[in-house]
Each structure stands twice: as C-alpha cells, then as structure tokens.
Amino acid sequence: MPASPSSSAQAAREALAVRLSHLRRDAGLTGRELSARCDWHPAKTTRIQKGEVAPSDSDIRAWCAACGADEQVDDLIATSRAVDSMYQEWRRLHRNGLRRSQENAYASNAQASLQRVYVSNVVPGFLQTPAYATALLSSITRFQGTPDDVTEAVAARVARSRFLYEGNHRYAVLMEEWVLRSRIGDADAMAGQLRHLLTVMPLASVSLGIIPFAAERSVWPLEAFYLYDERRVAVETLTARIGVTQPRELDDYAKAFEGLSKMAVYGDNARALITAALDALG
CATH class of the missing domain: 1.10.260.40 (lambda repressor-like DNA-binding domains)
Incomplete structure (x- = not known):
C-alpha cells in the first residue's frame, strides 16, 4: 500500500x-x-x-x-x-469501471443523516446533473485509462439525488466560487448544472454556501472532503480516496468545515454568484 x-x-x-x-x-x-x-x-x-x-x-x-x-x-x-x-487508489477502485464505486457512494449517502461537504474542484456528485456527470466521469475514465462504463456510472451517481427529497437526510455544502466558473463539459452542460444548483437551493435538506474569490481566508483551500455524521471523513485526492476515522482528525475536519462556512455566502448572495457564473457562459 x-x-x-x-x-x-x-x-x-x-x-x-x-x-x-x-x-x-x-x-x-x-x-x-x-x-x-x-x-x-x-x-x-x-x-x-x-x-x-x-x-x-x-x-x-x-x-x-x-x-x-x-x-x-x-x-x-x-x-x-x-x-x-x-487508502484506496482510484485506479484500483476503478479497475473494472466507475459504476461500482458510485454504487458504494450511494450506500454511504443512504446511511448518513448529515453530510458536511467541502469542494474546491467540482460540484458534489449528489448535486450533479446527468450531462455534467457524464462530462466529468468521461474525463476521469480517459485520464485513468480504466474501462468505459460511464453510462452506468452516471445513472448510479445521479441516483444519489433522491436523498435530497426523501428520508431525514441533510446536506451542508460549501463550494469555492471557482467551481462555478470551471467548465465541465460544454457550455450547455455547465449552464444546466448551474441552473440545477439554483433549483435545489430552496430545499429544506440543503444548505449551500459559496466561498467567494475575494473572501479573506481563515482556512486555506483544501482538497474535497465529505464528513459523514461524526463517524468518518472521505478525502479525495488526485490518485486516491482516503478514509479518516481517528477522532482527533475528525475534529480537525469539523473545525475546518466550521471555519470555511464562516467565509461563505448564502441565500441571495450565493444565488448572485451562481447567476453571475451562468451569465458569464453567454
């Protein structure tokens, strides 16, 4: 390992x-x-x-x-x-394609009551549209050189969105503004994704904060992490997914999330940033 x-x-x-x-x-x-x-x-x-x-x-x-x-x-x-x-290398997890790892992520979503998510690279999977997910997973498949089962993987990824609407699941999401401006797929796919964010923002299960470019940093930009209740954190790097369960490390990620959340904007201010990114697509 x-x-x-x-x-x-x-x-x-x-x-x-x-x-x-x-x-x-x-x-x-x-x-x-x-x-x-x-x-x-x-x-x-x-x-x-x-x-x-x-x-x-x-x-x-x-x-x-x-x-x-x-x-x-x-x-x-x-x-x-x-x-x-x-410590699980992506190429090992994806050696037979992406579908299986997406199904595992579905199970993690089903089991968690509260997910605290910070992303600095792409929109979280459970908020992705099919077009956005297809563009992203296709690029990952090409980069890793793993078997192409993107169609099945996208279906499994998008299926996670059901938990936004049913059960007692809550999602607190923090997103760097750069994510809104980084084009995944063509302009239509990106525009559809931004509109979808505006659609899910009013849901009672979702709290979406955007960290503006101009925010004064009290916590530096980090790699994406998903905190499932108080049990574990999944950290996503270029080459691997890292599972963290040690209590003091869980505390550190919770502390980082709290600091990042104070730098974010919400509600109308967050919608304004999403709309500005949408307008910039032309």
Whole structure:
C-alpha cells in the first residue's frame, strides 16, 4: 500500500507492523530466522516490520506459521484489509469501471443523516446533473485509462439525488466560487448544472454556501472532503480516496468545515454568484 497522507492510515499500518513484530519476538525468532522460515529476503521482513509495505494475505499466513501462531491468521488478515481500505487508489477502485464505486457512494449517502461537504474542484456528485456527470466521469475514465462504463456510472451517481427529497437526510455544502466558473463539459452542460444548483437551493435538506474569490481566508483551500455524521471523513485526492476515522482528525475536519462556512455566502448572495457564473457562459 502506498504511503498515505492520512495519519489514520499510517497509524493503523504501523500498529499492524507492531503486532507482527511482537509475534516474531514471542516466538524467539530474529528477523533473519523468520525470513528463512518464510523463504523470502530479510529486507522484506524489515520493510513489513517498519510499516513500509503492507503484507499480503499469504505473507501473513507464512509469518504466523513461522511463529507458531496460526490461530491469529484470520484476525491479522482482517486487520490488514481494514488498513488497506483506508487508502484506496482510484485506479484500483476503478479497475473494472466507475459504476461500482458510485454504487458504494450511494450506500454511504443512504446511511448518513448529515453530510458536511467541502469542494474546491467540482460540484458534489449528489448535486450533479446527468450531462455534467457524464462530462466529468468521461474525463476521469480517459485520464485513468480504466474501462468505459460511464453510462452506468452516471445513472448510479445521479441516483444519489433522491436523498435530497426523501428520508431525514441533510446536506451542508460549501463550494469555492471557482467551481462555478470551471467548465465541465460544454457550455450547455455547465449552464444546466448551474441552473440545477439554483433549483435545489430552496430545499429544506440543503444548505449551500459559496466561498467567494475575494473572501479573506481563515482556512486555506483544501482538497474535497465529505464528513459523514461524526463517524468518518472521505478525502479525495488526485490518485486516491482516503478514509479518516481517528477522532482527533475528525475534529480537525469539523473545525475546518466550521471555519470555511464562516467565509461563505448564502441565500441571495450565493444565488448572485451562481447567476453571475451562468451569465458569464453567454
């Protein structure tokens, strides 16, 4: 697993490495002796114990067998997979296309009562129109070189909008003004998307704030993040989705969201910015 910018993922990876190191020591083995029993190079053992690489399922089985701890295999494999889920590369998630990840996002939306969302790049998926989503997901597919199932992925993405209208779901969305001006798709697709934002703004389930270009920054522009209730945060980078569950990090994202919300404008002032972006399309 690549090094993650999330300390939650790093801490979990290091905790797994410590557990494996303790197994080796409890068995009275040196790193070189364990490596010989596992039939791999000692450098591999060192990298696993330092948390530099993630052990595969077969590595964990071999490690436990060498230490006489077969009873711990299932638990350690489950822990390793949980760590792996904290840092998920987009190309890995999209190796069979985009539809599956969109369906997973649908489930996350269904389970959350409150979503606090900050975006500095594109409109959040649950507020996207089909034309906007098609243009965006097509560009992602081309960039990543993954299988093209954009039509199915768009349907799954747009389906999330149902939660704006049903159930007890609430969405607090903060959007940099740049998102309104960054053209995704042609002028018609972008105009349709901006009009849709104006349409959903009056919904009781939606609070939409726009952070103007000219706002004095108390919180610097960040990468997009989605805070689901008080349980977890999904941070989206160019190459990966990072899952954050560590309480102090959740607090940091909540604090950042509060600071960003104070810089945003709402209601008529937000509508004015959206309308100005719409007018600029000609």
